[in-house]
Amino acid sequence: MLKKVFGSFTKRSVLRELIFKEIDDLIIGSLGIVVFISFFVGGVIAIQTALNLENPILPKSLIGFATRQSIILEFAPTFMSIIMAGKVGSFITSSIGSMRVTEQIDALEVMGINSLNYLVFPKIVALMLYPLVIALSMFLGILGGWVAAVYGGFSSSTAFTSGLQEDFTSFHLVYAFLKTFVFAFILATVPSWQGYYMKGGALEVGKASTKSFVWTSVLIILSNFIITQLLLS
Amino acid sequence: MIKVDNVKKRFGDEEILKGITTVFEKGKTNLIIGQSGSGKSVLLKCLLGLFKPEEGKIYYEENAIQDMDEDEQRELREEIGMLFQGGALFDSMTIEENVMFPLRMFTKQRKSEMLDRVNDVLNRVNLENVNKKYPAEISGGMQKRVSIARAIVNKPKYLFCDEPNSGLDPKTATVIDNLIQEITHENNITTVVVTHDMNSVMEIGESIVFLKNGLLVWQGTQEDIFSTDNKDVTDFVYSSDLFKKIRHIQQRD
Numbered sequence: 337m338l339k340k341v342f343g344s345f346t347k348r349s350v351l352r353e354l355i356f357k358e359i360d361d362l363i364i365g366s367l368g369i370v371v372f373i374s375f376f377v378g379g380v381i382a383i384q385t386a387l388n389l390e391n392p393i394l395p396k397s398l399i400g401f402a403t404r405q406s407i408i409l410e411f412a413p414t415f416m417s418i419i420m421a422g423k424v425g426s427f428i429t430s431s432i433g434s435m436r437v438t439e440q441i442d443a444l445e446v447m448g449i450n451s452l453n454y455l456v457f458p459k460i461v462a463l464m465l466y467p468l469v470i471a472l473s474m475f476l477g478i479l480g481g482w483v484a485a486v487y488g489g490f491s492s493s494t495a496f497t498s499g500l501q502e503d504f505t506s507f508h509l510v511y512a513f514l515k516t517f518v519f520a521f522i523l524a525t526v527p528s529w530q531g532y533y534m535k536g537g538a539l540e541v542g543k544a545s546t547k548s549f550v551w552t553s554v555l556i557i558l559s560n561f562i563i564t565q566l567l568l569s
Numbered sequence: 570m571i572k573v574d575n576v577k578k579r580f581g582d583e584e585i586l587k588g589i590t591t592v593f594e595k596g597k598t599n600l601i602i603g604q605s606g607s608g609k610s611v612l613l614k615c616l617l618g619l620f621k622p623e624e625g626k627i628y629y630e631e632n633a634i635q636d637m638d639e640d641e642q643r644e645l646r647e648e649i650g651m652l653f654q655g656g657a658l659f660d661s662m663t664i665e666e667n668v669m670f671p672l673r674m675f676t677k678q679r680k681s682e683m684l685d686r687v688n689d690v691l692n693r694v695n696l697e698n699v700n701k702k703y704p705a706e707i708s709g710g711m712q713k714r715v716s717i718a719r720a721i722v723n724k725p726k727y728l729f730c731d732e733p734n735s736g737l738d739p740k741t742a743t744v745i746d747n748l749i750q751e752i753t754h755e756n757n758i759t760t761v762v763v764t765h766d767m768n769s770v771m772e773i774g775e776s777i778v779f780l781k782n783g784l785l786v787w788q789g790t791q792e793d794i795f796s797t798d799n800k801d802v803t804d805f806v807y808s809s810d811l812f813k814k815i816r817h818i819q820q821r822d
Contacts, residue, residue, distance in 0.1 A: 344639070347674055439657040446617050446729075447671055448646030 337529055341457050344450035351458065358462035362424050363469060369423060370416065374407075374473040377415075378480030381406050386490035396491040400499025403481035405508075412473040413512045414560050417519040420466075421552035425527035428459060429548035432531030433541040441532070456528040466520035467513050474512075515563045519556050526552045570595045571616065571727065571759055576625035578611055585611045587783040588625065596757045598750050598773045602764055603780035604805060609763045612780065613731055616761060617651065618642055629727070647675050650720030652730040652749075656712040658704040664691070664715050665700040671723040690718040694748060710741035714748070721752055728753065730762040734769055746772040767806060770794060779805065 345351065385402040432455055435441050444451040478500065485491040491499075530548035534540055571593040578586040585608050593599040601609045614620040616627055618634050626633040629645055637645065651657075658667050665687055672683045691700070694714040704712055713733060720728060730749055734742035750773040753760040762769065770777060770791065777794055779787040779802050787799045794806060 344643070350673055434660070438655055438660070439653045440659055442619065443651065443653060443657040443659075445619060446646060446649060446651045447674065448643040448649075449674060 337452060337456075337532070338525070340450060340452040341460070341525075342453070344453055346449065346454045346457075351454075354454070354458040355461050358458045359465060361427070362459065362462050363465050366420060366423060366469060367472070369419070370469055370473050371476055373419060374412065374416065374476040375480035375483075377411060378403060378407055378477030379484030381411070381477070382481035382485040382496075383488060383490065386485060386488070395499075396495040397499030397502060399485050399491045400481070400496035401502045402499075403485070403496075404478060404500050404504075407477035407481070408474055408508055408512050412470050412477055413516045413519065414556065416470060416473050417516070417523065417556050418553050420469075420523055421527075421556060422549050424463075424523055425548050425552045426545040428524070428527035429531040429534075429545045430541055432528055433534045433544045434538075436532065436534055437537055437541060452532065455532070456525070459528060460521065460524040463520040463524040464517070466523065467516045470513070470516045511563070511567045514567070515560060518559050518563065522552060522555045522559065526555060570630060571761070572628040573612075573616070574626045574628065576612070576615055576622045576627060578608075578615055578620060578622045585783050586615065586622065589780070589783075589785050590625075591778050591785055591788060593759055593761050594776055595759045596754065597775040598753050598760045598762055600762050600764060600770060600774045600777045601780060602770060602774075602777060602805070604765065606782075607780040608783040609765075609780055610731060613729060613761070613763045617649065617729060618646070647671075647723065648726040650723070650725035650728045652713070652716050652720050652728070652733055654732040654735050656704065656709075656716040658712055658715055658719070660704055663701050663703055664696075664707070667704070667715060668719045668722050671719065675723060686722060687718075690722045691715075693721075693752075694718045695744075709736050710738075710745070713737065713741075713745050717745070717748060717752070721756070724756065726758055728758050728760040730760070730764075732764055732766075733762060734764065734766045739768065742766070742768060743772060749773060750775075770806075 346354070382399055382403045385399045389396070389398060432441075435455070441451050441455070444454055482493070482496050485496050486493045527548040530544045530551065531541075534544040573589050573591050573593070576586055576589045577584065589608075589612060601612060603609050611620060615622050621635070626635050628634075632641075632645075634642065634645065658664075659670065662670065665684075668687045668690060669683050672678055672686060676683070678686070687700075691697070694717050696711060696714055696718070699707055699711065699715070704715070707715070728749070733745050733749060737745065746769050749760060749762065752758070762773070764770070774791040774794070777789055777791065778785055779799075781801050787797060787802045789797065794802060797803065
């Protein structure tokens with residue numbers, strides 16, 4: 337499939353339009369849920385950490401530190417990607433699957449258009465902007481943590497921000513964004529594959545979307561394990 | 570002209586096409602008829618290059634599609650217009666965008682030129698004031714006409730129609746049939762229509778091939794089909810009460 341995705345390119349002007357449309361659908365269209373989830377989960381992480389700091393010897397800056405580490409290392413890149421597998425992945429599978437069922441893909445092929453390049457390549461390009469979404473998720477998660485910690489009376493703003501700066505390893509950001517690129521590629525290709533090669537009717541489109549979510553999540557978790565083992569062990 | 574030479578197609582152990590040989594002539598509406606499961610749609614997909622036959626060749630003029638490389642096949646497909654059974658219009662595009670699509674993909678025309686051509690073909694299929702609507706907002710018959718407009722917008726040399734009348738009322742079906750035949754004659758193109766609708770045979774069957782169980786069992790014209798004594802064909806033709814009554818009246822007179 338990938339060989340065909342990157343071969344026999346669609347006319348450049350058409351491709352450019354398709355890429356902008358996919359950016360709108362897949363990236364811009366996901367911002368709302370990313371903002372909402374990141375902010376509140378960041379807050380919950382801060383509250384949970386604060387409630388578990390029973391020992392008075394432990395500094396309150398630990399809340400900021402734990403929030404930063406949880407969000408940058410796992411929540412934003414990995415768990416947000418699993419949420420996106422449900423949102424973006426299902427959308428990709430159902431839209432391509434519907435095109436398969438209603439012969440729209442056959443129509444493209446009959447016209448002499450490389451349907452895989454036309455349908456999948458713009459999605460891969462659009463999702464290369466996915467790390468920006470994750471960067472936003474990191475920022476908002478930490479912001480949510482700060483709001484919950486400070487306004488919830490668990491920590492002072494100074495303690496929280498000093499925790500954020502404590503033992504900061506910039507390689508953790510490299511690691512997080514590197515795996516985000518891998519997840520973006522999985523998010524674009526696995527659901528496309530499930531939709532493109534599905535057989536049957538409308539009911540099977542629904543089944544393909546569910547399968548797409550399961551397989552995308554499994555691959556994200558597995559690749560997360562492998563990348564973590566390779567880069568952080 | 571399209572020549573089909575001993576085409577065989579298998580799916581697993583099952584042979585769907587068992588050596589079809591025929592010619593689809595230029596300037597005529599060539600019908601492929603037969604019961605469901607006779608291999609009509611598989612033959613159509615072989616003609617379009619969507620299925621690769623295990624044996625035999627399909628010639629567009631003098632060139633066998635099997636001998637063409639990917640680029641040559643793509644060039645050939647630019648000369649093909651296709652009317653799908655369900656229309657296969659792109660849901661996310663307006664009618665205007667759907668019809669303009671082949672022009673955008675394969676020509677370097679300016680937008681105003683493309684729009685003129687789109688309006689020409691939409692007028693040709695008797696559609697007005699639908700340019701900005703989406704496929705879901707128009708009727709099935711209108712969708713079929715839009716699909717015909719999209720198929721002919723780039724002036725194809727070959728037009729393929731898969732069950733053009735399915736899901737349409739008899740009056741709209743006749744309109745679609747006549748439109749296909751008129752376009753074929755006006756542009757002198759090779760048109761191949763897959764159908765099991767006897768009304769289409771009556772309306773536009775200039776050259777007819779009859780398939781049964783993957784074999785071409787009869788070939789002839791609209792006039793021949795009602796006088797043939799081929800049992801498979803007569804069973805098919807007179808399977809409906811309407812045609813039985815017509816035969817009865819003819820025999821009585």
